[in-house]
Amino acid sequence: MSGGRTGRLLAVALNTFRETVRERVLYNLIVFAIVMILSGLLLGELSIRQEERIIKDVALAAMDFFGTLIAIFMGVGLVSKEIDRRSLYPLLAKPLSRGEFFLGKFAGLGFTLFVNVAVMWVGAMVALLLAGQGPGGLLMLKGVLAIYMGLLLVVALALLFSTLTSSAMATVATVAVVLAGRYSDVVRNMRQVVPGAPGWLVSAAYYVIPNFHNFDFKGRVAYGDPVPAGDLAWVALYAVVYISFLLGLGLHAFKRRDLN
C-alpha cells in the first residue's frame, strides 16, 4: 500500500467535486452560459458603442453573484452536513486525519468554483465575440481572477462557520459577514449613523470583517482601465493571509470537536 497526506487530501477534494456535480450545482453554469450568449446578442442590438462595457460588467457581476451563492450554500454544508448525517464517521477512523478531511473539502469546493468561473468566463468571451468585440484579454482575466480569490475567501468563511454550528446558523452567519464585507464602507462610517457605537468596536469590525471591495475590479475592467499586476498581487496576498487565518481557526475548532 502507498499514498500519503496529499493523496488523501486530493481524494476528499475530488469526491467533494463529484458531490457538487451530482447535486446538479454545475447545471446552472450551462444555463448561465446560454443566457450570457443570448444577452450578448441582445445587447449588441440595443446599445450603441457600449456593448463591450455592458457585457463585461454583466458577466463579471454574474460570476461574482452566482459564485458567491454557490460558495455560501455549498460551503456551509461541507462539514456540518457530514456531521449531521454522520457520513464522516467511517472515514475519520481511517488514515484520513481531520485536517486532511477539512482541507480536502475546501479544495474540492474551490475546484468546483474554479470550473464554475472558468465556464462563465468562456460564456462571457463567446458573448463578446458574438457582439463583434474582442474576447476581453488579460484585463478580463485579471477581473475574473480577483473574483475567484474573493469566492475562495467566502468558502473559507462558510467552512469556518460550518465547523462551529449547524448548516442553518452557518448560512446566516456567512451571509451576514459577506454582506458586511461588501459594505465595509458602511461599517467604517457606522458612527455617523449610530453615534453611540463604541469606536473600538467599529474599528475592530472594520478590520476583522474581510473587505470584499478589494476583490472588485469590475468597474476598471468594464471601462478598460488598467489593473496593475501589483494590485492583483496585493489582493492575492490579502486573500492568502485571510484564508489561511480562517482555515486555521476552522481546523482548530474541527479538531477539538466531539462527533457525537
Next chain:
Amino acid sequence: MSEGPAVAIDGLGKSFNVGFLRRRSKPALTDLRLRVERGEIFGYLGPNGSGKTTTIKLLVGLLHADAGTASILGFPLRSRDWRRRVGFLPENPYLYDYLTAREYLEYVGQLFGLRPPERRRRAGELLEKVGMASAADWPMRRFSKGMLQRVGLAQALVNQPELVFLDEPMSGLDPVGRRLVRDLIVALKAQGCTVFFSTHILPDAEALCDRVALLREGRLVEVGPLSQVLRVDPSHLEVLAAGLGADAVARLPEAAGGRVPVGDRWRLEVAVGQLGTVATAIEREGGRVLSANPARQTLEEAFFREVGEAPPS
C-alpha cells in the same frame, strides 16, 4: 507487527453536557478498564445508553476522552499508526448516497493509498463477499437500510484489517443478512482478525463471542469468557429429550421443569437428584433422553441478571 493486546483500555472516561438552560455534565463512561486479546471475537453488550457506542467512538477517535488512556494494536490512541490496520462500522452508517457502492469502496481504498487496479479488485471482492455484487453500480440513495449496512461492513474491510470495530453490525438486517454477517465474523476470526462488536442481539453474541463484556450506565459490570459469564447451575441439569409429543410432555412429572420446545425436541430443567425419575417417565411416554448437561444460563439471562432488569416475559 506490533506487540500487545488488540485493545487495552485503562480508566477511560467521558462525560457529556446535557440540558439547555441548566447545563450539567452527565457521565457516559466511567473508569473503563478492559483488554481485548488478539484474534478473539469480543462482544460488547449493554442496554441503550450504557456507553457502548461512546466507547467505540472514543477508540476510533470520534470523541475525545476526559480521562484515561487506551492503546490499539499496541499503539497509543493518539498515534496514527494503527489506523491502517483497523476497520470500523458505525451504527446505522450513512454512506454518500450520490455514489454507487463500488465508487464508495474505491474512494475508501484511495484513503488507504491503494492503487487504482488494486482498489477496483478489492471493491469487487468485498461486494461479492457481502452479497451486494448485483447492486454494485446502483446509486446508494436507492439502497435499503440492510443494503447500506452490508456496504458499511464492506468498507470496514477494505484494508484487510487486523482489528474491526463493529457497532451493532446486525442492525437493520433480515435473517439472511444476519447469517451473512455472522459467517463473515467467523471468517474474520479464522483469518486472525480481532473482532470487537457491540450488539443488542444476544443470541448472536452467544453464538459468536469468545468473551463478552456487560456494560451498565457507563460502567463495566462483568467481563470474561462466555463460560464464566454464563454461570453454571450445579443443582440442575439441562435434559434434551426427543420423541415426545406435547401431550406426553404434559404428562411428565413436575420434576421435569422448564419444558421448552427446541424444534422436534424438548429442553427440560431437572434437579440433579430427580434425573432417574424423569428419564424413566420419558421412556414410559415413548421418548428418549439425548443428553443431560449441567444447566447454564443463557446470555440473555446473564444480561438481565447483570443489568438488574427483569427479562421480557
